[in-house]
């Protein structure tokens with residue numbers, strides 16, 4: 001259980017269409033990530049699925065049943081809000097119990113589900129604390145616990161990690177992925193962070209201005225982005241996109257090459273340039289290289305100990321079979 005099908009789903013606020021009609025299939029048990037820049041409609045799409053917004057057109061099916069007109073409580077979906085949505089004056093136990101209390105579940109059943117959720121989330125020893133006595137990561141787990149006890153057919157997450165610090169975000173990312181493997185329940189997860197999308201998703205849905213630019217696995221999107229937008233959005237540092245004479249040699253409008261697919265040499269190569277700013281990460285170095293005739297510097301990933309400095313001459317050679325080509329409309333050719 002947990003298959004969600006969107007057919008020609010459309011949303012306008014007043015006269016502004018924020019989501020033109022779109023189709024999407026979310027399979028049972030899948031971890032699907034909606035990713036795209038701020039304002040592209042990710043939250044709106046998730047809220048349409050949850051029933052927190054009414055659709056302006058189209059249908060939403062959950063497990064084969066038309067749910068378009070159903071209120072949120074009848075959709076068997078659980079929205080996981082950011083951790084600050086916890087009740088500060090209630091214990092962890094009471095926070096987790098809250099939706100079950102509202103639904104009028106028998107006390108014994110509530111206790112059973114609280115124990116199971118607490119065990120799954122490593123919260124057993126914290127049930128009598130209040131949210132203020134927990135770390136950010138633990139609070140996030142309580143928010144998830146409150147969703148788990150409803151035994152939904154899918155979990156919906158809207159940027160749940162965006163107000164956590166960087167180290168905690170990485171930890172929680174792994175915890176949510178781990179939880180997904182254990183629960184084997186559909187998860188739909190919204191983020192503007194392509195690294196979160198790449199590391200967590202079975203299937204990524206890339207959105208721009210309410211339009212699905214591409215749907216695919218992380219590696220599908222990395223290896224075969226279907227247009228320039230996806231090419232530039234997925235991957236870090238971003239793909240170099242080059243127009244003009246260099247692209248014309250390949251008979252296209254734009255060529256793209258990822259920083260990790262360019263060989264670096266101090267002596268010879270296809271493109272001769274000058275080293276600009278470099279970023280030393282220890283494991284890798286990112287050089288930003290200025291090349292005559294190129295509109296923008298090329299970013300290239302080299303080893304951590306490559307001995308090249310600001311102002312040095314550098315030669316770059318893109319790996320020929322990993323050059324992406326795009327036409328005048330920005331589509332992959």
Ligand SMILES: Nc1ncnc2c1ncn2[C@@H]1O[C@H](COP(=O)(O)OP(=O)(O)O)[C@@H](O)[C@H]1O
Pocket residue numbers: 013018036037038039040041042043044045
């Ligand atoms: N209740 C609303 N009324 C009017 N416009 C809205 C409302 N909610 C969202 N929007 C607009 O819809 C677009 C998509 O918003 P949203 O789904 O929140 O984007 P995202 O989550 O990708 O940042 C934005 O242009 C936003 O201003």
Ligand SMILES: [Mg+2]
Pocket residue numbers: 042043044
């Ligand atoms: Mg949003």
